[in-house]
Amino acid sequence: MELLSESFATLLKQGIEAARKSGALPEFETPEITVSKPSRPNQGDYATPIAMQLAKSAKANPRQIAQAIAEHIPPAPFLDKVEVAGPGFINFWLAPRWVQEQVETIISEGPDHLGEVDIGRGQKAQVEFVSANPTGPITVGRTRGAVMGDTLANMLEAAGYRVEREYYFNNAGRQMELLGRSLQARYLQLLGRDALVPEDGYHGDYLRWIAAALYAEHGDSLADRDWMYFKEKAEAAIFANIRHTLARLGVYFDVYFNEKSLYDDNSVWEAIEELKKRGYAYEAEGATWFKATEFGLPKDRVIVKSTGEPTYIMPDIAYHVNKLKRGFDLIVDIFGADHQDSYPNVLAGVRALGYDPSPIKVVIHQFVTLVEGGETRRMSTRKGEFVTLDELIDEVGADAVRYFVLARSPESHMEFDLELARKQTNENPVYYIQNAHVRCAGIFRQAKERGVTDDGADVHLLSDPRELALIRKMLELPDVLAHSVRRLEPHHIAFYALDLARMFHPTYEEVRALHSEVPPELQKARLRFYRAAKTVFARLLGLMGMSAPDFM
């Protein structure tokens, strides 16, 4: 498919150049040309405000500039007409014949590759997300990062990047010791011993299950094992659980990166030494500090505690240097709002070490609130409340979890409506979109029974305005992908899919393919059209990591 906004931008560049050569326009600096979809149908299929932006530097009135450009736009197969409107907008209309023919393009690209755009040009990209330490089951708080990260990775792949999905974790340190001691206590309790879970340890039921499993397998033979043993057992069981939960959402990783390896290969200490050598670290109050203020940040940070241990920020810096050294052209970090203050320090640290942090892009998302029947459900550990992602999936299903979380811009403080997510009606956008795919599949089941096929269909027979409008909407897919990838905002595709479904269902109701009054040739053409629609819905659902059912 064609990236239409870019095709129009190219046309405009050529138009401006031609207008200059002919003397219709003076010389001036050309800004970046933006082409967008106007909100009203009488304003064309695509439009640009470029003439207004040029008005100052070209020292002319925007309508005259627009007129001059419009007259010099070269012809193109997809272009029907050009018009100057309003204060100086240039509006474009797509050629109907070309639009009809795109049905074939869509079908030939197929549901796995449709709409691919080559923005990445084969560059290496990494998306790091979830990255929860193995101290307990994944909570709903991580849902957003999991879905956003995975979908963004899908979209980057569609945009021509070679993508790696990475999970960063730490299985060392005080929290993990507490975890080990907590499990040890649960195990000893099963033996009837008088053991207590540490006050600041982990009190969740999941450690009881793990302890019970250990007891079932080993009886009381582990009574003399130390906390390290239990830590390893807890970690293994919890990680298995986390992977299982994420797999239910269709989320998988290529690399699990252990923070500990940054100590093993000494890169944390090397980074600290390097900061000192470069004059960005100093000793004070018994600790070592990083001069974050030199990089415009509000205050300096401790990087080595008075106990001699590095703080968490140091391995984070070393980790990002490690990522840069691995040669990624684009490094995406997906963080929750609780990290919004720490990442600038990490980026400053990377810069202080002499690396260019510009490939690193940080996406911060706000938190999710679960809402049921107008009431907020608190995410406490109290019995009967949702806390884990597993429970949320049990409750509403993986597709609904993915769609609901995806259908919000990252910066919104989203509310997850459990009641709506459970509904199996068109009120629920998940079913509304999937139902579009189901209905397309249904048409082909029906066609098969009647012995009708779309072989040799002539798409030029498609003339219903609703059909043509829907095809034009389908043609936006590459632009939606490009826009989402450039801004690292996966939510646009969720809204696009819903918009498309809203156009689809009325068309499906009104524009019948297999009705007895529809001439056979037109039946073929319409079947072809519905095949294209099915392809687009399958592609969108696939990018969002959702299933594309044939039945519901």
Added chain:
RNA sequence: GCGCCCGUAGCUCAAUUGGAUAGAGCGUUUGCUUGCGGAGCAAAAGGUCGGGGGUUCGAAUCCCUCCGGGCGCACCA
């Protein structure tokens, strides 16, 4: 107190990052349809874009200020 994010229709949210008359769904109201490709179709009402000021051809979007909410502000990760 300081920093980051948010505030758009009754509710949940968009708005291609400074463009044309701010858009959807749900809910409400009104018709149609409910004999066949399950959960349908059409229309209407609903807005001081939190308040105020500024920047310019043009602001929901940028700047200042006030109000309200979220998250952070550790020698915890």
